[in-house]
Amino acid sequence: MKVAINRLKDFIPFDEDTDKIAELLTQSGLEVEGVERFESIPGGLRGVVIGEVMTCVPHPNADRLKVTTVDVGEEIVPIVCGAPNVDKGQKVVVATVGAELTPEGGEPFTIKKAKIRGEVSQGMICAEDELGLGQSHDGIMVLDTDLPNGTPASEYFDLEVGDVLEIGLTPNRADAASHLGVARDLKALLKKDVIMPDVSAFKVDNTSRSVEVEVESFKDCPRYAGLTISNIKVGSSPSWLQNYLKALGLEPINNVVDITNFILHDLGQPLHAFDLDQVANDKIIVKKLPKDTPFVTLDEKERKLTGEELMICDENHGLCIAGIFGGKGSGVSDQTTSIFLESAYFSPDVIRKGSQVHGIKTDASFRFERGTDPNMPLFALKRAAILIKEIAGGEVTSEVVDLYPVPVSDFEIDVKYAHIDRLIGKHIPKEMVKEILENLEIKVANESEEGFKAIVKPYRVDVTREADIIEEVLRIYGFENVLLSETYEAGFLAEHPAKDSNKLQYRTSELLSGMGFHEIMTNSLTKPSYAEKSGFLNVEENVEIYNKLSEDLGVMRQTLLFTGLEVLAHNINRRQKDLKLFEFGTAYFREEEGYREEKHLSLFLTGDKAAESWLEPSKPVGFSDLYTIVERLLDKLNIGLPNVEIIHEAPFEYALKLTLGEKEIGKVGVLSSKITKLVEVKQEVFFAELRWDYLLKKASGLKQYQEISKFPEVRRDLSLVIDKEVSFDTVKKVAEKAGGKLLNHIGVFDVYQGDKIDAGKKAYALSFYLQDNNKTLTDKIIDQSMSRLMKSFEKEIGALIRK
Known part of the structure; x- marks a missing residue:
């Protein structure tokens, strides 16, 4: 999951640099796996400045080229230009020598000093597409500005530049799958308040296009909200919205869809916009359709429904697989003028099942199947309506529909202070425990000397037990602040799993x-x-x-x-x-x-x-x-x-x-x-x-390992003549007993039986590897060890040592 630092600062202002924020989030359980630099124009237009054309004359050796001199601030440089509209006195955008440009739809290239048809050129006067600012290549960009020559072009174009965090979100932290969710953790870590977007400007303009909504099963859809917006103009989104989405790795589509994606990543609440003119009789029904009903999704694939997935329908057919993927016929297009905007809370189970059955994973299903905030749909709906009116125009033409018959209750968890100290392994003052929890929006109630009742909002789907509350305290207090004791102990020992x-x-x-x-x-x-x-x-x-x-x-x-x-x-x-x-x-x-x-x-x-x-x-x-x-x-x-x-x-x-x-x-x-x-x-x-x-x-799954010794191993060889009945295993046991800890390994590299030794005898050529893990062996110690071995062989197995 990606989070833009600049947008994070809108929720919770902070002065800490990106590295410090990444460190804090990682220590609290939101592991930052990487930091990327986002630039709305690749390269950030480094080396590109505002310049002024001082002279402009025809190229002596080419009809379509002109030779100019351009003031780029610190110097006046010659530039050969082929644009038909270049002229003396113009304010232009100049890529100086060494600047790297990424043209629209092209590969990056570096500006170099060159000779063009015999004339020196030390830069390039740029067109819009050459800078990656648009598609136009009709001529160079001519600016209307009083900025001094040499001013970086990035200042003129107000480029978006900022860091983006890549967070490895664990499955239990569905609450943190948004900028708001991350800001809530920073609130506890930095002890600063979260600033929520202002939705006080929301209002219903008229009720000329009301929509009837029916939910057949509130078990599958506990809350469903929506409203209509009419007279909108679908088009491209403003640059700030496009840059926000690009920073998160998303491609802008149109202003309405972009706003729903913005709300999803901003607040964690998925929204869906339907073309209202495609909704039969202005009626929305949340229900399940019969098994094997065909449904064409936005990717133009026809899918057979299983009868278990939740559908958003009108009176005639399905419009959308609820919380997962929209239908082809009801999506917002350039011809759309009126929309029905949906904001709901769906049961995680039904979304998870539908997503798995059809193999569809979307940003919306990712959040719904893990559990969203049932108290967010109305707020997100109003926030989106305000943005759509600002960017796409239009007016709210219905009352807000909000079907929520049985509100989802907060979690109430009994917590003992003694259990907090026991599981964390360190005493944390009661006042600090309460401060941490309240900064995490967990209310402390019914407090006594022994403990309290924690009231947890339902968006924290992972905090339902006393142990979860203690984990919340620990991750904000800091794992690094709990020092290891000199002895190790465990309050609970798990049973070893049965062998498979x-x-x-x-x-x-x-x-x-x-x-x-x-x-x-x-x-x-x-x-x-x-x-x-x-x-x-x-x-x-x-x-x-x-x-x-x-x-x-x-x-x-x-x-x-x-x-x-x-x-x-x-x-x-x-x-x-x-x-x-x-x-x-x-x-x-x-x-x-x-x-x-x-x-x-x-x-x-x-x-x-x-x-x-x-x-x-x-x-x-x-x-x-x-x-x-x-x-x-x-x-x-x-x-x-x-x-x-x-x-x-x-x-x-x-x-x-x-x-x-x-x-x-x-x-x-x-x-x-x-x-x-x-x-x-x-x-x-x-x-x-x-x-x-x-x-x-x-059999055991535990393999014993030991550190490789830094001291050298020594090899010594012996030749033994022994009775044929004496096995190598017997020889090995005698050697291990006599060699002690210094004997690492015994090997046999030759066995002889023949007429050169007595009948009933055999000769073993053995290698002995000696090593001390704490020091280098001296010749004296090696000789003593070999002497012990030879005496043991002679005494215990009647060996003759061949010298």
Whole structure:
């Protein structure tokens, strides 16, 4: 939303500069997102002055040009001019060298010193369109003025120049969607009174063109006001009104429509003007029309009504979608001589619904659907009528219609002083609280030692509770004036939102897809023979189907393994041997008293890592490839690395059992050939099955971060010869215990098993990264740390340190 500083000063005079006003408004909740400089003529005619033609003679080398000398104040300069009306003694408008002009409908250009047909020219004598002042290009502008030569042209033309604030209006602050609304906040911030426009001059001239108004539902339209103005002349608006609209980013249309837009942005009250001669029998009816009634709006689009939108109609047809958009046939045109001027308060719900259904967003609907001031329609109507009579002529030819059977009541809110201090976190004197509220036009009544009753006018649709009153006090008092205490506390702790299992599953699927996996979905029904022949499934836990379609679909699966292997077999048999698959699915178990279901996640890897290429030879996938993927998956869920245990049990040839605490979360390994042959898969398959339900419980949306240390990291390498049975996880735990806080990370960059070391042994080449977040490590500290590590390896896992 845009607000012009110059117009704001008409409501509340102030001497503060634009930056200070922007700062005050931002601190109070009306965030100023930017400040623009508006100039009614682009460039502000800088470098353009009033000059006087001292001499004017024909150009020696061109028939249509003349050579002049022009007094521009500080000097007399030569200028070559092609205008037919230039002559000696004229007062003219001169663009001096360096001035930038923006011609009407053209691109900006800069005046430069030039030679035209051999004659020096140091400026340009301007026509109206060259200055952007109009369309005329018949000749140069000849002025009738006594202003001295060299006077800036901006002073002669009285150009409009001023700052415009771009305010990021939050949805709750509908009351601030106007210059008046912003001025009300400044009233409290600057402690100055708001000056309202004077409507005392309004009068009804006669009642020769009265209009009958009927409202069918005051629930949808609690207040409807209007009057007629006759004998008007529709035309262009005066420059002050056009400049006002241009500053706000609006294009002037005609004087009547421009005045309604002026009132909307000035007072926050949308108005609508109907061509009275297009209103059948001079009768206005506010009602809903039947579903599928066609209606052509001002943009010449035919829309089918839903039957729910509120319409402004005459006795024959619809004229306007109330509060949203006017109809094509009833709008003000150059031929209009009489108008019916509408000013209403519509229910926000009905306007919001109509705007959304038709996808129409206008300045009027923006305000109506958030809630306007029900006490403003009559004032705005009189203000607009006065301006129309001043600018477009005419006379008010009807009494003011104002249908308002049930006035909207003020909000009455009980407020406790103790609650103000508790929620703000600071004691604010009672007198200051009352002053702030009264400056915000919130009346303080029934005051006692404990509190008071706040009477809030209905245009403040966002202030209906005690907490809202306290927020009003705080934003004017100043958030920056409430200092943070040394300790933090909260009067209320909100419950953590429930985890969204669908979102977590989707994020996991995205991660796996990004690593080249394809998702599969298999049947929950499977063969009973898998449990009988696998050697690791309990046949007694099979959930049998009573009305089975076939023996191959006779039981519910206990694992995602076999249905996934069937997918592998299907693809491998069709020469698709390099596969990465995952599946979210349910496993089913029969128990003594009923049944149990578990959500699992399965991962399958088989074949080569990448397709064969001349760049590098193909390489088959390995156990570490799958385990790395599982680690990344757990990290994505913010679970952390699990404890691992090497196992040699079905369905695996070898595997790692993963646990968190005492709870098993899954297994990762290479499937035994006995298992893969059950499904006729003849290549090596790496498989992981994780208990997804349990992972969801452990998953956290909180990611832990820490500041990057400014002190350098140090790397040291060791080569250990250890028994084959000793896992890297064991080595890592010993290292973490001995290395303490200085040990950041451990890496394995080589593993050797062969005839150069003893049988039953393997060699690990390890890298250790040491770092202190508070200081640079010295050689002495590094050597002590490495010595501790070597002693721990020798003592706890019987390692031989290769030096």
